[in-house]
Amino acid sequence: MHRTRSWSKLLLGAFAGIALLYIIKKYMHDRSLPVALKSLPVPFKHGPTPPRVKAIYPDRQTFAYRCDSPIWIEFDMPMNNATITKDTVIVKSSASAEPVDGLLDVGSRMLMFRPYNEYPMDESGAEITITLLGSETGSGFIMDERGIALDGNKNGKPGGDFVYTYRVVR
Structure with a gap:
């Protein structure tokens, strides 16, 4: 059995x-x-992941009523500090043709911009735009410790500028 x-x-x-x-x-x-x-597609990552902006402080609502607020930007990986300069971090006000002059303090994963004076404004306020260059423009670009350019436009590829705009009201 x-x-x-x-x-x-x-x-x-x-x-x-x-x-x-x-x-x-x-x-x-x-x-x-x-x-x-x-045939089933198999996703492949091509090369190392480029660095990105992880967070920006303060939020737009907090910034709106501060005429001299510093701006902090946090990256998702350690950056090459030598590439983060006043040529690759540009802060502009809609009320002025010239970039805003200020102190740029850089750490491994953070940068801080503090204007020397209040941001230039007109009678209603101003739009303050911070641009981090991730593409070659003649003045260089921001890269991480591995030498990979910032993915500013968040398309998964190195390069592209990161642009963030605040509105300051009077």
Whole structure:
């Protein structure tokens, strides 16, 4: 009795294996099967991930009523501090043609910009825009410790400028 069960299990397993092989071969050679089911795409990452801006402080609401507020930018990985300069971090006011002059303090993953005076404003206020250069513009660009350019436009590729705008009201 015990031997009969073993043989029946073995035959059942062999039959299941043959049926599975038949189904696989049939569908692999069948031209009516959609192309999408014949080959599944495999996502690949091409090269190392470029650095990005992780967070910016303060938020727009807090900044709106501060005429001299510093701006902090946090990166998602350690940056090359030598590439973060007044040439690659540009702060402008809509009320002035010249960039805003201020102190730029740089750490491994943070930068801080504090204006020397209040941000230039007109009678209603101003838009304050901070731009971090991630693309070659003649004055350089911001990169991480590995030498990879900032992904400013968040498309997953090195390069592209990061632009963030605040509104200051009077």
